[in-house]
Amino acid sequence: MKNKLSLLALALTLSIGAAHAATPFEKMMYSSFEAKGQAGLDRLDQDAAQKFCSNQANLTGGGDAKLREKIQNDNMATIKQPSDGKYIGDWKSGEKIAQSGRGATWSDKAGSENGGSCYNCHQINIKEVSYGNIGPSLWNYGKLRGYSKEVVQYTWNRINNAKAYNVCSNMPRFGHFKLLNEKQMQDVMALLLDPESPVNK
Amino acid sequence: MKARILYGVIIGLFAVLQGCSSPAKNEASTAAPPTGGAPTDEIEKYRAMIADGNPADLYEAAGEDIWKKPMGPKNVSLEKCDLGMGPGVVKGAYTQLPKYFKDTNKVQDLESRLVTCMEKLQGYNSQEIIKAGFEKGKRKDVEAVVAYVVAESKGMKINTVAKHPKEKEMYDLGKKSFFYQGGPMDFSCASCHSENGKRIRLQDLPNITEQKGAALGWGYWPAYRVSSGNFWTMQRRLNDCYRQQRFPEPIYISDDTIAVSLYMAINAKGGTMNAPGLKR
Numbered sequence: 001m002k003n004k005l006s007l008l009a010l011a012l013t014l015s016i017g018a019a020h021a022a023t024p025f026e027k028m029m030y031s032s033f034e035a036k037g038q039a040g041l042d043r044l045d046q047d048a049a050q051k052f053c054s055n056q057a058n059l060t061g062g063g064d065a066k067l068r069e070k071i072q073n074d075n076m077a078t079i080k081q082p083s084d085g086k087y088i089g090d091w092k093s094g095e096k097i098a099q100s101g102r103g104a105t106w107s108d109k110a111g112s113e114n115g116g117s118c119y120n121c122h123q124i125n126i127k128e129v130s131y132g133n134i135g136p137s138l139w140n141y142g143k144l145r146g147y148s149k150e151v152v153q154y155t156w157n158r159i160n161n162a163k164a165y166n167v168c169s170n171m172p173r174f175g176h177f178k179l180l181n182e183k184q185m186q187d188v189m190a191l192l193l194d195p196e197s198p199v200n201k
Numbered sequence: 202m203k204a205r206i207l208y209g210v211i212i213g214l215f216a217v218l219q220g221c222s223s224p225a226k227n228e229a230s231t232a233a234p235p236t237g238g239a240p241t242d243e244i245e246k247y248r249a250m251i252a253d254g255n256p257a258d259l260y261e262a263a264g265e266d267i268w269k270k271p272m273g274p275k276n277v278s279l280e281k282c283d284l285g286m287g288p289g290v291v292k293g294a295y296t297q298l299p300k301y302f303k304d305t306n307k308v309q310d311l312e313s314r315l316v317t318c319m320e321k322l323q324g325y326n327s328q329e330i331i332k333a334g335f336e337k338g339k340r341k342d343v344e345a346v347v348a349y350v351v352a353e354s355k356g357m358k359i360n361t362v363a364k365h366p367k368e369k370e371m372y373d374l375g376k377k378s379f380f381y382q383g384g385p386m387d388f389s390c391a392s393c394h395s396e397n398g399k400r401i402r403l404q405d406l407p408n409i410t411e412q413k414g415a416a417l418g419w420g421y422w423p424a425y426r427v428s429s430g431n432f433w434t435m436q437r438r439l440n441d442c443y444r445q446q447r448f449p450e451p452i453y454i455s456d457d458t459i460a461v462s463l464y465m466a467i468n469a470k471g472g473t474m475n476a477p478g479l480k481r
Contacts (some may be wrong), residue, residue, distance in 0.1 A: 039449045054389065134392075134393070
């Protein structure tokens with residue numbers, strides 16, 4: 001009898017659904033949104049980094065330092081190096097990717113190519129006057145830092161997963177969430193690190 | 202560049218319209234709000250230029266008619282609708298919203314309150330309004346009435362408070378939602394709206410965690426939106442924020458949208474209600 005009751009209780013819990021419908025906040029979130037286009041309700045599910053950085057205190061550098069480091073290390077471990085060993089693609093294509101802010105919204109066609117939205121937050125080529133300032137200026141990126149293996153690898157990693165270095169970085173994880181494909185990331189790399197790119201003139 | 206040409210065309214158009222309708226009011230163009238970055242000065246200039254020719258006027262006039270006209274299955278007007286200051290009181294009503302309403306036992310923003318009135322007074326099906334898209338079906342009427350009601354608080358001080366326990370609870374939920382990161386870009390509202398002096402491209406981003414920025418955000422919406430050529434309510438503004446955050450779509454007048462609105466409105470307390478505004 002007891003077994004039957006606990007089974008019933010379990011069934012009820014499962015049918016209410018979702019391990020997430022627990023707190024009043026989670027109930028509010030999951031009942032206030034609906035899936036549309038490619039933007040499913042699963043986009044409300046948080047990974048460890050998102051959970052950590054939803055706490056205002058952690059955003060400004062507070063919180064559990066060990067947890068911060070662990071999440072960064074876990075993100076670092078997911079980064080894949082380019083399959084063809086090439087880090088630098090075509091800066092002209094990279095500029096187009098940096099300009100485009102399209103992709104991944106419920107009104108974008110699923111499967112269509114995303115942009116990098118880079119100019120939304122960064123100054124890159126100073127010829128572009130319409131740039132945001134959420135991220136630092138990337139003008140003369142390679143010229144200032146050099147073109148060493150370390151700089152190249154660091155830049156690749158940062159584009160792939162900025163949270164490997166700073167868990168609450170505002171920069172999207174372009175490789176981690178497949179927002180950009182490998183070739184696109186190589187092209188953005190070229191915009192920043194090809195000595196021929198106008199960014200390094 | 203394209204945008205600048207578009208502004209030029211629209212400025213020209215409104216110059217003509219203004220010349221016809223209100224030739225005596227052109228000195229009112231000094232009331233532009235302060236601005237931070239130089240690149241956005243052009244937008245401010247443009248805003249000031251057409252300050253007394255805001256196309257939101259047309260929505261306000263239509264909204265007043267809809268408010269007063271007997272409609273719906275019960276064929277009554279909205280004139281008995283209680284927006285929080287007693288049945289039928291429109292003047293200043295928007296300055297204290299969102300707020301707790303005893304009859305629904307819920308914290309409501311202007312739009313959810315209007316839907317309640319359309320259901321209870323006029324006999325409309327609220328689900329149909331919730332399911333309709335923006336500018337569609339009875340939602341279109343809600344939007345016009347919003348313009349009318351909001352305009353009746355223009356120039357007044359924002360006075361939304363968290364007194365009732367449900368208001369306090371909703372404010373905390375709204376604040377939590379404001380900082381909630383999700384989706385493939387890891388964005389929350391705070392990613393763009395929690396620091397001073399930030400921009401996306403050339404668009405200034407108000408810091409909604411502070412009174413000054415919250416007043417700039419809450420106090421200038423709803424607004425006529427030049428880039429899309431129509432009037433946007435706060436619900437619609439939030440809908441588009443969430444789209445750009447790469448979130449799923451917020452349900453119209455859902456608790457989350459009201460909680461985030463309450464968070465903004467309370468942070469903005471003491472600021473001036475300038476809506477219906479005029480936005481890029």
